[in-house]
Amino acid sequence: MYQTVYIVQRFHWAYYDNWDYLENDIPVKAFVHRSAAEAYKTQLEEQEREHYWECNPFQYFGPLSCITSLSDEDFISSLKEAGLPIPSQPKVEGNEDFRFMEDDWWQAFDAALSPENREWVWSLLDYIRFFEVVPVEIES
Numbered sequence: 001m002y003q004t005v006y007i008v009q010r011f012h013w014a015y016y017d018n019w020d021y022l023e024n025d026i027p028v029k030a031f032v033h034r035s036a037a038e039a040y041k042t043q044l045e046e047q048e049r050e051h052y053w054e055c056n057p058f059q060y061f062g063p064l065s066c067i068t069s070l071s072d073e074d075f076i077s078s079l080k081e082a083g084l085p086i087p088s089q090p091k092v093e094g095n096e097d098f099r100f101m102e103d104d105w106w107q108a109f110d111a112a113l114s115p116e117n118r119e120w121v122w123s124l125l126d127y128i129r130f131f132e133v134v135p136v137e138i139e140s
Contacts (some may be wrong), residue, residue, distance in 0.1 A: 001139070001140050002137045002138065002139055002140065003032075003137070003138055003139075003140040004135050004136070004137050004138075005030045005031065005032060005135075005136055005137075005138055006028050006029050006030065006031045006032075006034045006036075006037035006038075006134070006135055006136075007028075007029075007030050007031075007032070007037070007133070007134045007135075007136050008027075008028045008031070008037050008040050008041045008044065008131055008132075008133055009025045009026055009027045009028060009131065009132055009133075009134055010025065010026040010028055010044075010070040010130060010131055011025060011027065011129060011130055011131065011132065012026060025132075025134075028044070028131070030136075034133065037133045038133055041131045041132065041133050044130065044131045045129070045130055045131055046128050048130040048131070049122055049130075052128075053110070053118065056100075056101065056103070056106040057125065058100035058101050058106070059101045059106075061125075061127075061128055064100070066127060067125045067127050067128050068090075068124055068125050068126055069126050069127065070124060070126055075124060078124060079121075082108060082117065082120070083111055083112075084113070084117070085108045085109050085112055086120075087102060087105040088098050088102075088105070089111075097111060102110070106126065
């Protein structure tokens with residue numbers, strides 16, 4: 001006889017020419033009920049987001065293409081529509097990336113955010129996840 005348990009596991013982010021490479025998922029805790037596992041995962045995600053927010057997640061996870069499913073234009077438009085500061089663009093020909101990694105911009109951006117806006121920005125950064133819930137069948 002088999003029973004399904006739900007494992008909350010941590011993603012390990014590694015840099016191999018791209019920050020979206022995940023390796024070595026680490027089991028954290030097992031649950032009998034998926035709802036309990038999801039609630040625990042949400043709690044861990046919030047703690048991890050708080051940690052990375054203090055030091056600019058754009059510096060850790062790379063360019064927009066690695067951290068959001070939105071195009072650069074859509075991401076920038078979303079921030080503008082919310083009235084949030086937008087970083088400058090470099091004056092280097094052929095490089096259209098905005099300067100999200102700059103400390104001056106990050107400090108102004110962070111100061112402009114309410115806690116609700118912060119959660120909204122994390123929802124835009126939909127490729128950045130730290131934990132997942134995985135169903136696993138075990139023999140009982």
